Amino acid sequence: MTLHNISSRELREKKTKKDREHGRVKHKSDRFLKRTAAVLSIIFAALMLYPFLFALSCSMKDNSKIYEVPLKLLPAKANSISIVLDYSDLEIRDEAQQKDLMMQDSILTMFSVSYKMPDASVMEIQIYGVRDGKTLFHSRAHQMKLQMERDYGIYASTAIKKEVLLHDDRYVRACESIGYEYSAQGLSYGPEGDYDEAWTRDILNATSEKYETVGKMAGVIQKTNNLLNLESFKYYLQMPAYIYPGSPQVVRLGFFAFVLNSIIVIGFAMIAQVILCSVCAFVISRQLSQRAGRFVLLFFMGGMMIPFASIMLPQLIMYRQMGAYNNYAALLLPFLYPYGFYVYLYKGFFDQIPGSYFEAAALDGAGSLYLYREICMPLSKPIISLIALQTFIGNWNDFFWAWLVTEDQKLWTLNVALYNISNNMGTKQNALMGLSILTITPVMLVSVLFSKQLKQSIAASGIKG
């Protein structure tokens, strides 16, 4: 009896020991896997994020730093310099001449500094015109603004020389485009801070020879303001207006013209697909016999199997003959038939609605429209958001069709615009990256906000497709 007891106890002990050992082994190999998984996943995530961080840092660099080798991920600090020009001892006839002189000097200094000192990371130049201790003139320009005027604006494809800068009324137009303030009685603010000797010397060197100003340079104040790197984005948004001055829509809205087109196209696609597919699926699911329903569904699904690459050119020929070329009709028409896959997803959903709902309503004399609008639609909120999301993901990336049918800049969608701007030789890399970042950031933010719905929709469509 005791023997038996002992042996059973031993057995039990042995068992638990074995179990524990087993458990530890399991624990160990699992823990190893979990650790490796965590480390590798984080590496993957970091690698995936790298291109975007890279784009972000490029977009905040100035025009010379983007060509720096080896590349630095952090943008350089942004200098803001204020140049004070003194007009105290000058013979000046009248006020008009005084203002004119100050405007000339301002343009001369701004463009010469940005042209002669490209490596100095001067993101902002402020010019103060001072006379007898009073500040009469102030103008401020961001580096991107000056660059745009030089690349596409008033000074497009001209040499940066004194005669060219001041030719005719160019400097007046430039001043007005940049913005300035002038008051004969003196402005309420003035230059603040101490003069920086090194900067004063550099800037005097840059301007004194070929770009001599009338006013005497009293000194240069240097400040560091890294927010100026962010301000570049404001000018990136305006850049399309400078690149394509021939299109009034683009000039008026800048980059938002393309954003608007993308919203129109994607919005139309989402609405059209949600309505068309639900109507078709409702009819297939509720009003047709099974055989007829399968035939119609196959008819819609068949259209989906035709690859875009083989249909694009016959489609282009047909649309051209119809006159749907280079207008919104060409962009929107391809969304005007139900996509087979979405009809299929809808049908799967409608099939699950209990038939008794419809029978009860039909007994009360409800028509098809009533059944669709009052029974199907209120129940199908989840599927509607799924279809809308699918349409968005599927068509947000569309490029080739929109590129084939649009010549006019005012019709370009974001993808087409980005492609065309990137093929424009004059466009600097930082501007391109900035526009890319501006394109994807809202989408990314929204997708992070709605990540739960997104995940559900992807999983749902994947299981069935």
Next chain:
Amino acid sequence: MNKKHLSGKHYQLRRKITPWCILFFPMLFTAWLKYYPILSAFVISLFKYDPISPPGKFTGLENYKSMFRMRFYWESWENTFIFLILQICMCFFIPLIQALLLNELVRLQKCLTTLYILPALIPTSVNVIIWKWIWHPDYGVANQILGFFGGAPQAWLSDPELVKFCIIFPGVLGGGLTVLLYLSAIQGVSTDIMESAALDGCTGFKKIIYIILPNIAFMIFIQLVMCVIQTMQLLDGPYMYASGGPSGASTTQGIYIYNAFQQDLNYGRGSAASIVLLVVIAVLTFAQMKLEKAEKN
């Protein structure tokens, strides 16, 4: 009585006709916008098409014959297949690995899945802008990294040997919707199997190899077929990176068709290539559907 009977008949008729009336326009538009163009492509491919006075002279299968004799046509198929091989070797398995790793995580899983969706929402145009700068021969990161390891600088996108690699490479970073599809497939493996495997001491990497992978093998296969179908139709990427160049090294089927129309103005040959591509894709799609059906039964 008679009247009632009539109205019943009328009602029956209306019930039968209404659905078709509703479906009429969607079906008409599908036929018009999708089926008609592809039929017209077939018709055009049989003609020596004249855009000014269509359809021109009927030539039968002459377009196909002359196209099959073109070296450039077969080169574009060759390019497509090299793209396909590169895609499968370099990019295809990355989302699977990412999903397998993700499945093991607990706390990080949610935030990393969100992160993995993001690449799917980046339009190709943006990707092209970023990667063109990375591949830039003078200022790009690629050459700097190569230089760091002592390699000679390359021309990347301007090099016919490397251009395909450069176009496919961004996919190596993974992410996208496939990660989520795999993850939901992995999480769909029945817990009974997982638990009994764990009891038998099948844990860690063994679990992945012997339990998870065989259970989602079908999903992987379907994704492979999808990947083949998508790579066959590759158009935007190669066009935006290199416009099919340099010297035609990145000309896929899609770009070949586009060039036949837009550069050579040979509508007949372009349509013939469209039809051949359609047939290839249709066969692949059909095979995929058959397989899926077989799996379901």
